Amino acid sequence: xxxxxxxxxxxxxxxxxxxxxxxxxxxxxxxxxxxxxxxxxxxxxxxxxxxxxxxxxxxxxxxxxxxxxxxxxxxxxxxxxxxxxxxxxxxxxxxxxxxxxxxxxxxxxxxxxxxxxxxxxxxxxxxxxxxxxxxxxxxxxxxxxxxxxxxxxxxxxxxxxxxxxxxxxxxxxxxxxxxxxxxxxxxxxxxxxxxxxxxxxxxxxxxxxxxxxxxxxxxxxxxxxxxxxxxxxxxxxxxxxxxxxxxxxxxxxxxxxxxxxxxxxxxxxxxxxxxxxxxxxxxxxxxxxxxxxxxxxxxxxxxxxxxxxxxxxxxxxxxxxxxxxxxxxxxxxxx
Amino acid sequence: xxxxxxxxxxxxxxxxxxxxxxxxxxxxxxxxxxxxxxxxxxxxxxxxxxxxxxxxxxxxxxxxxxxxxxxxxxxxxxxxxxxxxxxxxxxxxxxxxxxxxxxxxxxxxxxxxxxxxxxxxxxxxxxxxxxxxxxxxxxxxxxxxxxxxxxxxxxxxxxxxxxxxxxxxxxxxxxxxxxxxxxxxxxxxxxxxxxxxxxxxxxxxxxxxxxxxxxxxxxxxxxxxxxxxxxxxxxxxxxxxxxxxxxxxxxxxxxxxxxxxxxx
Numbered sequence: 001x002x003x004x005x006x007x008x009x010x011x012x013x014x015x016x017x018x019x020x021x022x023x024x025x026x027x028x029x030x031x032x033x034x035x036x037x038x039x040x041x042x043x044x045x046x047x048x049x050x051x052x053x054x055x056x057x058x059x060x061x062x063x064x065x066x067x068x069x070x071x072x073x074x075x076x077x078x079x080x081x082x083x084x085x086x087x088x089x090x091x092x093x094x095x096x097x098x099x100x101x102x103x104x105x106x107x108x109x110x111x112x113x114x115x116x117x118x119x120x121x122x123x124x125x126x127x128x129x130x131x132x133x134x135x136x137x138x139x140x141x142x143x144x145x146x147x148x149x150x151x152x153x154x155x156x157x158x159x160x161x162x163x164x165x166x167x168x169x170x171x172x173x174x175x176x177x178x179x180x181x182x183x184x185x186x187x188x189x190x191x192x193x194x195x196x197x198x199x200x201x202x203x204x205x206x207x208x209x210x211x212x213x214x215x216x217x218x219x220x221x222x223x224x225x226x227x228x229x230x231x232x233x234x235x236x237x238x239x240x241x242x243x244x245x246x247x248x249x250x251x252x253x254x255x256x257x258x259x260x261x262x263x264x265x266x267x268x269x270x271x272x273x274x275x276x277x278x279x280x281x282x283x284x285x286x287x288x289x290x291x292x293x294x295x296x297x298x299x300x301x302x303x304x305x306x307x308x309x310x311x312x313x314x315x316x317x318x319x320x321x322x323x324x325x326x327x328x329x330x331x332x333x334x335x
Numbered sequence: 336x337x338x339x340x341x342x343x344x345x346x347x348x349x350x351x352x353x354x355x356x357x358x359x360x361x362x363x364x365x366x367x368x369x370x371x372x373x374x375x376x377x378x379x380x381x382x383x384x385x386x387x388x389x390x391x392x393x394x395x396x397x398x399x400x401x402x403x404x405x406x407x408x409x410x411x412x413x414x415x416x417x418x419x420x421x422x423x424x425x426x427x428x429x430x431x432x433x434x435x436x437x438x439x440x441x442x443x444x445x446x447x448x449x450x451x452x453x454x455x456x457x458x459x460x461x462x463x464x465x466x467x468x469x470x471x472x473x474x475x476x477x478x479x480x481x482x483x484x485x486x487x488x489x490x491x492x493x494x495x496x497x498x499x500x501x502x503x504x505x506x507x508x509x510x511x512x513x514x515x516x517x518x519x520x521x522x523x524x525x526x527x528x529x530x531x532x533x534x535x536x537x538x539x540x541x542x543x544x545x546x547x548x549x550x551x552x553x554x555x556x557x558x559x560x561x562x563x564x565x566x567x568x569x570x571x572x573x574x575x576x577x578x579x580x581x582x583x584x585x586x587x588x589x590x591x592x593x594x595x596x597x598x599x
Binding site: 175187196198199202204208 | 395397417418419420421433434435437442445446447452453455459463466469470473509513
């Protein structure tokens with residue numbers, strides 16, 4: 001019975017996502033679309049961190065590269081915003097490969113610091129390149145308007161665009177994770193020495209993961225630019241990269257659904273906590289994060305409902321040994 | 336000790352001449368030579384620290400040779416990167432297992448075939464039909480090996496959940512999935528029970544006969560070495576000590592000295 005229900009689950013989920021504009025007000029639909037754009041960047045990070053064990057704290061900057069590619073192609077060259085999206089992905093992918101080069105020698109914490117350096121430098125770099133990026137005033141882009149035949153609102157049209165981008169991203173990641181490429185990435189994550197003895201090209205595997213991960217960040221960024229209609233360096237501060245990492249871990253770093261669940265978390269939960277108490281929003285959000293990691297160590301997507309009571313009780317057992325494996329096996333130990 | 340390069344049989348598949356390996360101040364191998372002919376089962380024995388595993392690591396380029404030469408099918412490998420060694424037909428197992436515990440047995444074995452068709456990211460993304468066809472061919476090839484190794488029943492089980500002896504068998508299955516010509520087995524019987532060791536010996540000689548591979552094995556289990564190997568090479572403190580048939584080696588006073596430390 002339950003397995004039969006599960007078979008219809010994906011179809012039901014798609015139907016629910018497509019039907020959402022009928023039930024949800026436009027401003028909420030806009031926020032969900034923004035969350036989807038983050039979700040695409042988080043999905044990239046999940047591929048990189050969850051499956052090849054490489055950390056990248058420049059995902060927010062790569063998101064920005066995609067956003068600025070879309071904005072510049074639209075503002076300076078008059079391209080249709082939607083047509084710029086593949087180029088947003090490609091430009092971020094290329095820059096991601098350059099960022100990934102140090103990853104061939106450095107792993108874990110060193111790589112975290114190097115990539116965070118990129119994230120820290122990025123907003124300043126945007127200000128310095130103001131002839132192209134508009135500097136502190138930012139860039140305002142055209143929005144692709146819904147065609148006349150479309151019955152819904154402008155927000156619903158853009159929500160549809162977000163879903164299409166997410167679907168393409170999910171297809172790409174699913175294809176990479178199944179079969180040989182997926183095994184290869186997990187193998188080089190779990191034990192690079194054995195992987196190499198088995199003929200795995202570590203350089204190629206690591207750089208390919210960086211390229212795809214960054215391209216997804218770029219696609220998400222391009223989408224973000226279209227949704228928002230305006231971007232400035234303020235949108236791509238280093239904290240954005242941390243938010244993307246938090247979304248990845250909280251959602252479930254080895255889960256495709258987890259990427260989007262995590263994105264919804266980082267977009268909506270800070271707002272919820274501020275609603276609870278405007279003065280203590282940050283404090284409550286912080287406690288939420290701490291609680292999440294104590295109860296759902298594998299992320300929300302890894303949570304099993306029947307094990308939930310035990311997990312909550314487990315928080316109060318102060319044992320030194322972790323009964324759950326880390327969310328990301330061996331990612332912070334270095335080589 | 337001189338090694339006869341004109342050895343009879345199918346000619347040397349592996350020839351190692353005067354190999355030196357140093358790690359910082361440690362001189363792990365001092366002018367070691369070894370020739371392995373096609374179709375042989377060659378045993379490497381010697382007390383701990385003799386340099387047997389270092390020799391395997393040199394052949395698979397995990398350790399860098401400081402002097403001497405290693406040739407696989409006549410090809411010098413000094414400039415070959417570690418990941419290309421398996422493509423030259425050399426597959427190995429590791430002393431303390433080199434398996435992926437979180438992956439299934441089938442996935443582990445399919446990783447063995449990675450070097451044949453794997454690593455095609457663009458194809459995986461853009462030509463999923465082709466990628467799936469290659470994947471199913473690989474799976475068929477690997478399932479046949481699992482069948483041969485009596486591992487079909489645990490194909491979908493996580494490798495880490497299996498008994499040690501089964502994991503060792505799986506590691507050899509994975510090595511075979513790479514379609515090797517030479518198999519390097521590092522203490523394949525280490526940690527096995529008495530009954531498992533006998534079973535293991537049968538498996539190894541069956542692998543040689545059915546798959547036509549040459550086998551080099553490091554082993555401490557003397558019973559297995561004596562019954563299985565065509566030829567035994569003895570190492571001691573990073574040098575060749577003796578070589579010959581199991582019976583010859585067993586009777587060699589130098590070998591007895593090295594193992595028992597008898598005063599001369």
